[in-house]
Amino acid sequence: MAKVRHESAWYPLEPGETVLDGLLRQGVHVPHACRAGACQSCLMRATSGAVPEAAQVGLKDTLKARGYFLACACRPQAGTALEVAGASELRVPARIVDLESLSGDVVAVRLEVEAPFDYRAGQYVTVVREDGLARSYSLASLPREDRLELHVRLVPGGAMSGWFARDVRPGERVHVQGPAGDCFYVPGQPEAPLLLAGTGTGLAPLYGIVRDALEAGHTGPIHLFHGALEPRGLYLVDALRALAARHPNLHYRPLVLAGGDGDVEEGPLEARILASLPKRPVGWRAFLCGNPEAVLSLRKKLFLTGFSLKDIHADAFLPSTPRAGPVAGAA
Template sequence: MAKVRHESEWYPLEPGETVLDGLLRQGVRVPHACRAGACQSCLMRATSGPVPEAAQVGLKDTLRARGYFLACTCRPQEGTALEVAGASELRVPARVVDLETLSADVFAVRLEVETPLDHRAGQYVTVVRADGLARSYSLASLPREGRLELHVRLVPGGAMSGWFAREVRHGDRVHVQGPAGDCFYVPGQPDAPLLLAGTGTGLAPLYGILRDALEAGHTGPIHLFHGAKDPGGLYLVDALRALAASHPNLHYRPVVLAGGGGEVEEGTLEAKVLTCLPKRPVGWRAFLCGNPEAVLSLRKKLFLAGVSLKDIHADAFLPSVSRAGPVAGAA
């Protein structure tokens, strides 16, 4: 039997059990969200004992060297003892400075951090509440703006989204961990065609990436697709149309499954995206965000259409899940 020591107490792990599951099972509060090694909200640091290589996949070299690992993918070998600490040193205090309604179920949360974060628009951070509840959100803001802007979808029964929507007030404090993720604009190919496609609040990182590219002087065509079930699921429509009007190389195409009309197209996001590709999309760079299944499917279709895998950027961002249940949607 493997065991884990956390805050001076030893906790036994069942065969094949992860550190996260074992600690939660025994009543230990550990910040976590996706439980799939994607969001990095469950980062812990090993102070003694062996860490399986699989528990450090996707982490920066600097974090691995300091003993950090993902508790949700860490399955210590039988008979080993692992002593761990939290990731509090990686978190910076922040306070809520603004809340803005963007649609019927999406609102912007703007945070001011006490210590500046070295981040890029499109990366994601983990917001940690005082009680340890953690959720990861992509950044829609640009570094020069000084504030972190998150787009939060209100989920029925959502712990974090409900808290933000109904309880948080101006000045309330949280902690922020990160940034993480490789889905951001990199200057250097200003004439390359860019494809940005996302559903729901997957628009948040795309909005940041888009503005980053425009401010960097990107001259190549930029195709932005935002998908929703119906027009009520779209947001920032006026702002994006204004950007498109002032930048001839930007083509904004909102897409809905039902209720389209006028400038809002009707159909599947995937089908609309594929129609904009030339027969040989050499040099195209794609950024995909939103529903995980849709992202994986579109990523495959773009590759088969000729877009190089190295030019398809999509963070494996999964919604939060309950301990013993299916994917429940970002909360």
């Protein structure tokens, strides 16, 4: 049986149990959200003991070197002992300064950070509430702007989104951890065609990426697709149409599965994207965000059409997941 020491107390882990599940099972609070190793909200630091390699997959080399690991992916070997600490040193204090409704179920949350915060448009951060509740959101803002902007979908029964919808007032304090993610524009090859595709609040990082590319002087065609089930699921339509009117190389296409009209196309997002591509999309770069199944499916099909994998940048959105029950074999 492995064991973990956290804040001067030792906690036994069941066979095959992760550090996150073991600590939560025994009443220790650890910030977490997706439980899939994607959002990085459960980052912890090993102060003593060996960290399994799988617990550091996807982390920056600088974090690995300092002993950081993903608690949700860390399964210490039987008979080993691991001493851990939280990730408070990675968090920057911030203040919520503004909330704006963008649609019936999407709100823009704008924050001012109280320390330098370097990021690239399109990356994501983890917002940590004073009580430790943590959720990850993509950045729709640009680094030159004074505020971080997040687009939060209001989920029925959602702990964090419900808090934003009902209780938050300007001046509320939180902490921001990050940034993370590889879905951002890199200057160079300004003539390369760009494909940006997202569903729901997957538009948030794409909104930052497209503005970042245009400000960097990108001259190649930029095709931005945003999909939703019905028209009310779309947002920033007017702002993006205005942006496209100012930049002839930007082609914005909002799509819905049902309820389309003369201004909004109707049809499956993936099919419309694939139909719009040339037979040999050589030199294209793609940025995909949103529903994980849709992102993975489109990523595979773009590769099969001729996209290079190194030119497909994707961050899938994973919902927060409640703590699972006892692991197999646990009492």
